[in-house]
Amino acid sequence: MTTHSTAGLTHDHVFLGADHHRNERRIWLVIALTASMMVAEILAGTVYGSMALVADGWHMSTHAGAMLIAALAYSYARRHARDPRFTFGTGKLGDLAGFASAIVLALIALLIGWESFVRLANPVAISFEQAIAVAVAGLLVNLLSAWLLRDDHGHHHHGHAHSHAHPHDHDRHTRDNNLRAAYLHVLADALTSVLAIAALLLGRSYGWLWADPAMGVVGALVIVRWSWGLIRETGGVLIDAVPEGEGLVADIRAALERGEERITDLHVWQVGPGHHAAIVSIASPQPKAPSDYKARLAHIEALSHVTVEVQPA
Missing domain, CATH: 3.30.70.1350 (Cation efflux protein, cytoplasmic domain)
Known part of the structure; x- marks a missing residue:
């Protein structure tokens, strides 16, 4: 008889985000895009003797690595969603991956910043035409990736029945930090491409070789700021902080x-x-x-x- 009395009292602990499958598929697609662009940049840089391109290619590889962390976190969380060892399910794996990814993002910013300071001291000759062409191609790949990874589920999923007193905070607490970390990596890459293109155009037109490293410093500062925001938010989830600002x-x-x-x-x-x-x-x-x-x-x-x-x- 006991089976009947407890049947309605047991429950599962699957706390994956609403778009888990979709996000996982998209991240693998973006990894494929990024990896192919990265190989193209490293090859082109080697052929055209552009250190900037080779550096950008390796820099892209770190972003691809961070996105690999996100993809593996999604698949692990999905496979172990019903594993009883995870007493509260695997929903926080994305925050763990996001936290790791944010640390990688901060390290990338430090490297870009350091490299830029070194180049301010010792300007490097740049083959502008090829560098601009590849930087533009890189930017297009990043914009396509960013579009694939935008977190738009807050708008089409739970838009209807909302009994919350704070509807404007809704997106905040359905935010998938794993996806957000991958998105910020793509965005950081796009930002460095935009700044690089601007610097290369300035360098080509006015011979301002310092523009390239100066833009590098600006990019590094912006990326550090994004990274810090993500570290704070994912860290809060990991240490079970009371969700703030959600009412x-x-x-x-x-x-x-x-x-x-x-x-x-x-x-x-x-x-x-x-x-x-x-x-x-x-x-x-x-x-x-x-x-x-x-x-x-x-x-x-x-x-x-x-x-x-x-x-x-």
């Missing part, structure tokens, strides 16, 4: 605190893109069953796993 805690309090019922302890954290878990302790003069309190929270879409503890007040 989730306020929504939970509003749903549960009625009359003399008080929340005495509340833990809220993210377990995957768009998925949160909560542990709530309630003190009540007339304690009800935990299922009653869970029912009051059912309308909050972002809550995927709730544990309720009730004590008589």
Whole structure:
């Protein structure tokens, strides 16, 4: 008989993002694009004797590596989504990958910055025509990749039923940090291509050899800023920080605190893109069953796993 009584009480712990499969496919496509462009740049640079192109090719390889981290995280999270060893599922793997990727992004920025300072001191002769041609090709590949990796699911997935008091924060808490990290790598690459093209045009027209390293320093600063934002956000998810600015805690309090019922302890954290878990302790003069309190929270879409503890007040 016991099987019947517990059947409705068990649940799964699959907290993958809404677009997990789609994002995974797109990242593999972008890796293929980036890798082929990278090989083309290294070959072209070697043939035309352009150190800048060879350097850009190797720089692209670091981005391809970061995207490989993202792709592997997606496939691992998908394969192990129902593995009982992951007590809260594999939804946070994307944040772990995003965190690692953000560190790589910061290192790339430091390398670009350092290389630029070295070149400011010792300007390098540049074969402008070929360098500009390949930089433009690189930019096109990056823009195509960025378009493939844009995170647009906030707009077509849960746009309809939104009972949240804070609809404008909605995109924030369904954000897939694994995809976002890959997107920032592509964007960083596109930014360095744009700056390189600008610097090469200036260098060709006015003979300003310093423009190239100067743009490198600017690019490095912008990339460091992106990287820091991503490190803060993914790090917060990894250490189970209370999701900020989402009104989730306020929504939970509003749903549960009625009359003399008080929340005495509340833990809220993210377990995957768009998925949160909560542990709530309630003190009540007339304690009800935990299922009653869970029912009051059912309308909050972002809550995927709730544990309720009730004590008589």
